[in-house]
Amino acid sequence: MSNAPDQAALKRDNVLWLLAAMAFVIAPxxxxxxxxxxxxxxxxxxxxxxxxxxxWKMPHGLFVAGLAIATAAGxxxxxxxxxxxxxxxTLLILMLxxxxxxxxxxxxxxxxxxxxFFLVFTNFLYSQxxxxxxxxxxxxxxxxxxxxxxxxxxxxxxFRERALPAGKIxxxxxxxxxxxxxxxxxxxxxxxxxxxxxTTGRTGLSESVSPGxxxxxxxxxxxxxxxxxxxxxxxxxxxxWRGPVMMEFDGRTWTMPPFPGVQSIQTAGIEAKGxxxxxxxxxxxxxxxxxxxxxxxxxxxxDSYLQTDYQIRSSTPINALxxxxxxxxxxxxxxxxxxxxxxxxxxxxxLNSNPRATQFAQQLRANNPxxxxxINATLLLFNQQFIYTLEPPMLGRSPVDEFLFDxxxxxxxxxxxxxVYLMRAAGIPARVVLGYQGGEINTVGxxxxxxxADAHAWAEVWLDGEGWVRTDPTAAVSPDRIERGMDLALGxxxxxxxxxxxxxxxxxxxxxxxxxxxxxxxxQWVVGYNTDRQAYFLQNLGIDAKDWKQLAMWLMFGGLGASxxxxxxxxxxRRASRKDPALRAYEKFLxxxxxxxxxxxxxxxPVDLLARIGRERPELLxxxxxxxxxxxxxxxxTPGSVSEKDPRLQALRAAVANIRNG
Amino acid sequence: MQLQxxxxxxxxxxxxxxxxxxPVILVQRRIYIVPTRHGYLFAFIxxxxxxxxxxxxxxLGYLLVFLLASIGGMGMLHTWxxxxxxxxxxxxxEPVFAGDTAQFSLRLGxxxxxxxxxxxxxxxxDAEYADVPLGGGATVTLPVAASRRGWLRxxxxxxxxxxxxxxxxxxxxxxFGMRCLVYPRPDPGAGxxxxxxxxxxxxTSLMPGEDEFHALRSWRPTDSPRHIxxxxxxxxxxxxxxxxxxxxxxxxxxxxxxxxGLGTEERLSRLxxxxxxxxxxxxxxxxxxxxxxxxxxxxxAHRMACLEALALYQxxxxxx
Numbered sequence: 001m002s003n004a005p006d007q008a009a010l011k012r013d014n015v016l017w018l019l020a021a022m023a024f025v026i027a028p029x030x031x032x033x034x035x036x037x038x039x040x041x042x043x044x045x046x047x048x049x050x051x052x053x054x055x056w057k058m059p060h061g062l063f064v065a066g067l068a069i070a071t072a073a074g075x076x077x078x079x080x081x082x083x084x085x086x087x088x089x090t091l092l093i094l095m096l097x098x099x100x101x102x103x104x105x106x107x108x109x110x111x112x113x114x115x116x117f118f119l120v121f122t123n124f125l126y127s128q129x130x131x132x133x134x135x136x137x138x139x140x141x142x143x144x145x146x147x148x149x150x151x152x153x154x155x156x157x158x159f160r161e162r163a164l165p166a167g168k169i170x171x172x173x174x175x176x177x178x179x180x181x182x183x184x185x186x187x188x189x190x191x192x193x194x195x196x197x198x199t200t201g202r203t204g205l206s207e208s209v210s211p212g213x214x215x216x217x218x219x220x221x222x223x224x225x226x227x228x229x230x231x232x233x234x235x236x237x238x239x240x241w242r243g244p245v246m247m248e249f250d251g252r253t254w255t256m257p258p259f260p261g262v263q264s265i266q267t268a269g270i271e272a273k274g275x276x277x278x279x280x281x282x283x284x285x286x287x288x289x290x291x292x293x294x295x296x297x298x299x300x301x302x303d304s305y306l307q308t309d310y311q312i313r314s315s316t317p318i319n320a321l322x323x324x325x326x327x328x329x330x331x332x333x334x335x336x337x338x339x340x341x342x343x344x345x346x347x348x349x350x351l352n353s354n355p356r357a358t359q360f361a362q363q364l365r366a367n368n369p370x371x372x373x374x375i376n377a378t379l380l381l382f383n384q385q386f387i388y389t390l391e392p393p394m395l396g397r398s399p400v401d402e403f404l405f406d407x408x409x410x411x412x413x414x415x416x417x418x419x420v421y422l423m424r425a426a427g428i429p430a431r432v433v434l435g436y437q438g439g440e441i442n443t444v445g446x447x448x449x450x451x452x453a454d455a456h457a458w459a460e461v462w463l464d465g466e467g468w469v470r471t472d473p474t475a476a477v478s479p480d481r482i483e484r485g486m487d488l489a490l491g492x493x494x495x496x497x498x499x500x501x502x503x504x505x506x507x508x509x510x511x512x513x514x515x516x517x518x519x520x521x522x523x524q525w526v527v528g529y530n531t532d533r534q535a536y537f538l539q540n541l542g543i544d545a546k547d548w549k550q551l552a553m554w555l556m557f558g559g560l561g562a563s564x565x566x567x568x569x570x571x572x573x574r575r576a577s578r579k580d581p582a583l584r585a586y587e588k589f590l591x592x593x594x595x596x597x598x599x600x601x602x603x604x605x606p607v608d609l610l611a612r613i614g615r616e617r618p619e620l621l622x623x624x625x626x627x628x629x630x631x632x633x634x635x636x637x638t639p640g641s642v643s644e645k646d647p648r649l650q651a652l653r654a655a656v657a658n659i660r661n662g
Numbered sequence: 663m664q665l666q667x668x669x670x671x672x673x674x675x676x677x678x679x680x681x682x683x684x685p686v687i688l689v690q691r692r693i694y695i696v697p698t699r700h701g702y703l704f705a706f707i708x709x710x711x712x713x714x715x716x717x718x719x720x721x722l723g724y725l726l727v728f729l730l731a732s733i734g735g736m737g738m739l740h741t742w743x744x745x746x747x748x749x750x751x752x753x754x755x756e757p758v759f760a761g762d763t764a765q766f767s768l769r770l771g772x773x774x775x776x777x778x779x780x781x782x783x784x785x786x787x788d789a790e791y792a793d794v795p796l797g798g799g800a801t802v803t804l805p806v807a808a809s810r811r812g813w814l815r816x817x818x819x820x821x822x823x824x825x826x827x828x829x830x831x832x833x834x835x836x837x838f839g840m841r842c843l844v845y846p847r848p849d850p851g852a853g854x855x856x857x858x859x860x861x862x863x864x865x866t867s868l869m870p871g872e873d874e875f876h877a878l879r880s881w882r883p884t885d886s887p888r889h890i891x892x893x894x895x896x897x898x899x900x901x902x903x904x905x906x907x908x909x910x911x912x913x914x915x916x917x918x919x920x921x922x923g924l925g926t927e928e929r930l931s932r933l934x935x936x937x938x939x940x941x942x943x944x945x946x947x948x949x950x951x952x953x954x955x956x957x958x959x960x961x962x963a964h965r966m967a968c969l970e971a972l973a974l975y976q977x978x979x980x981x982x
Contacts, residue, residue, distance in 0.1 A: 151778075527721045570739060
């Protein structure tokens with residue numbers, strides 16, 4: 001009998017619950033996992049289910065060990081390593097699945113559940129949305145229900161007997177969780193260095209751009225970042241969100257140099273003209289290091305640096321939501337002398353890559369002695385002869401030539417690329433800037449949503465006496481794109497916008513904005529809750545916690561308060577349920593009788609009281625007789641306590657209720 | 663070793679010397695609670711998750727850790743509540759023969775909330791589990807091997823639970839002074855009953871049904887209902903018992919002296935066998951032990967009196 005708890009833990013229903021919990025928690029990983037991993041997991045789960053169902057024998061330990069080694073090797077083959085986010089979560093999933101085949105005692109079963117919480121955690125490495133949070137709450141619920149089943153020894157827990165206690169305790173735990181979440185001191189720097197990892201499956205700008213690259217991005221409705229402005233949101237045509245800057249060209253693809261150099265923001269030569277704009281950017285994880293700011297930034301967020309190409313880079317890849325405050329000048333002068341070496345660099349082109357364009361540029365140069373004139377002539381040409389389209393023809397070996405002289409149809413990166421090529425060929429230093437342009441104003445939350453669809457490429461040229469000047473050739477071709485945004489320039493993209501376009505009353509749009517505003521709040525207050533936000537929030541609450549010691553004090557009191565409150569509620573609830581439901585109904589009857597002038601005397605039993613009612617208030621006798629008979633039957637003629645489902649109890653309650661009405 | 667330390671601690675915690683009077687309600691100060699080994703493991707896992715959350719700066723990771731920790735804390739309250747206010751009362755332990763298993767029972771009384779997997783165990787024994795339904799009760803029976811005759815004491819009982827999550831061990835002790843009478847183990851080596859003293863031939867007069875009606879006498883409370891003279895009662899002669907006299911019975915004395923040269927326990931075992939045998943055959947018998955003499959009689963009460971005398975021979979009666 002000493003292994004009764006062991007036997008109880010490994011009962012069929014318990015194993016099936018554990019399998020369900022595992023399936024739920026692994027499911028969000030499925031799209032990222034190699035096919036063989038998913039297949040192995042499903043196979044193992046089905047096998048373990050059958051073992052539990054039919055009472056088959058467990059596989060031999062050596063066999064499971066062999067499988068473990070094989071799957072570890074498989075993971076190494078798939079990821080070419082065993083550490084890092086993807087590989088290690090895959091390994092954890094596989095090992096936990098195999099653990100199911102090695103689950104021989106209550107200890108094993110409990111350990112599997114505990115390690116299952118790690119799987120919940122791994123999901124947050126990929127997504128921290130509201131929906132993921134809620135989904136994982138359900139997963140924790142199932143795991144806790146599994147634990148409840150493990151700890152029922154002797155009898156089997158029904159579905160309700162697992163789900164209800166687990167769910168109740170889950171709800172009871174939430175106040176304390178919130179208090180601790182708010183007050184637990186946050187550390188702003190990681191404890192140890194995380195392995196840098198290439199990102200898979202994340203959409204966003206990349207280190208290089210060649211014709212057609214941005215097309216895919218433009219189709220994506222995914223949010224790149226959100227920006228909350230302190231004042232009014234500037235006009236669309238002034239919203240140039242600077243991203244990676246490309247300065248090397250191989251004839252087809254623009255790339256950025258690996259180490260462009262770092263400069264301090266004070267000595268970067270950014271001269272603000274006019275108003276400075278304050279805003280907060282909440283950047284979605286994109287796996288790269290660039291951080292977006294409006295041209296030109298006047299400050300730097302924490303843990304970031306400014307490159308000589310005025311690009312802000314984070315010191316670590318942005319793998320989690322990052323929230324930072326920014327200040328920018330929309331009117332600015334970027335005037336710093338350009339060294340001869342830099343001039344050479346920004347005018348260099350591969351030899352003989354696009355000969356027709358080179359020749360055309362020299363011709364332009366001859367016709368336009370000033371740089372300004374040359375630029376305007378080029379933009380005019382674009383404006384008059386070129387078409388802006390999302391579906392440009394494919395380009396071959398000399399894309400600039402083909403685009404300029406043959407197809408004449410293209411997208412922002414075509415224009416930026418061709419423009420910078422022409423400038424360089426004409427001897428004007430120039431570079432391609434990637435980033436986002438514009439954004440969508442969420443009228444519900446009054447902030448700007450910038451989506452991948454807002455990805456854009458433009459050019460910067462160096463003019464003597466003016467410094468670096470932004471020139472957007474796309475604006476010359478399709479002014480709408482810049483002034484009013486993507487949707488209006490090209491019509492809606494994707495399925496959702498189509499629906500929204502059909503949404504005459506604007507209800508869908510309103511709903512979508514509300515949902516996005518909610519997500520934004522979630523990002524700001526939950527996902528982006530860090531040291532700064534905590535300090536700000538606590539200050540607003542009137543909690544003065546200057547250092548972690550004070551915070552720890554508050555945490556202790558808050559935690560005690562929250563848990564004490566819930567504990568008190570739980571214990572009070574027990575008091576209330578202590579009374580027999582029949583007695584409670586009868587007490588209600590007594591209150592009603594008192595209101596009608598018949599007060600029960602201390603020595604009177606129900607029958608005596610009824611007799612007196614008959615004497616004093618005969619009109620109440622029929623109803624009272626019914627109540628008294630039912631009460632006596634329930635209270636004195638029924639062994640044990642009264643079940644809530646007893647029809648007589650319901651009849652008693654109805655009879656009591658009738659007295660008020662009668 | 664570990665068990666001994668635990669027992670020591672238990673002795674220290676549970677200082678009540680005298681057996682308690684039932685029912686005992688497990689009030690707050692009687693219930694102790696500590697994390698189980700799995701509770702510590704859970705805490706360790708949470709610590710790892712917390713470190714990971716800090717390092718990856720994952721807010722939802724923090725939420726997960728705090729949620730699980732809060733669930734653990736609330737679970738502690740529920741584990742405690744699974745025992746709190748439980749009422750306990752001892753059940754009757756029927757006498758057994760040495761070598762058999764005594765069944766001590768404990769009633770977990772009318773509960774105001776459903777309780778699950780409440781376990782009861784004796785020091786060093788295996789736990790028995792029971793669920794206590796809302797408004798009802800449950801009885802837990804603890805089997806204990808009875809090796810020697812005399813009084814078998816149940817001793818202190820530990821009532822504990824790990825429900826709902828197995829992270830905490832809540833427990834309490836109770837000692838009702840429950841005891842079970844253990845009769846000597848019957849030894850068939852005693853041989854057939856000592857009827858040679860009878861005046862009739864062997865065997866003939868021993869069979870049941872051959873008892874001869876002897877006389878009517880006034881009824882005594884120890885008389886078997888089978889022997890009540892119902893006809894006399896119907897004739898309104900009062901409650902009378904029919905007195906049977908087996909021809910051999912007048913001399914069937916089961917005596918200590920039948921087994922010269924044997925040790926005390928052997929003699930008791932053999933006498934026990936004879937008592938059972940005589941009872942089985944429906945004979946009237948008397949028992950003679952040094953210092954004790956039980957008169958000739960028949961019936962269940964008589965048998966039990968004899969067995970008790972055998973069980974407790976030279977054993978001090980414990981204070982009740």
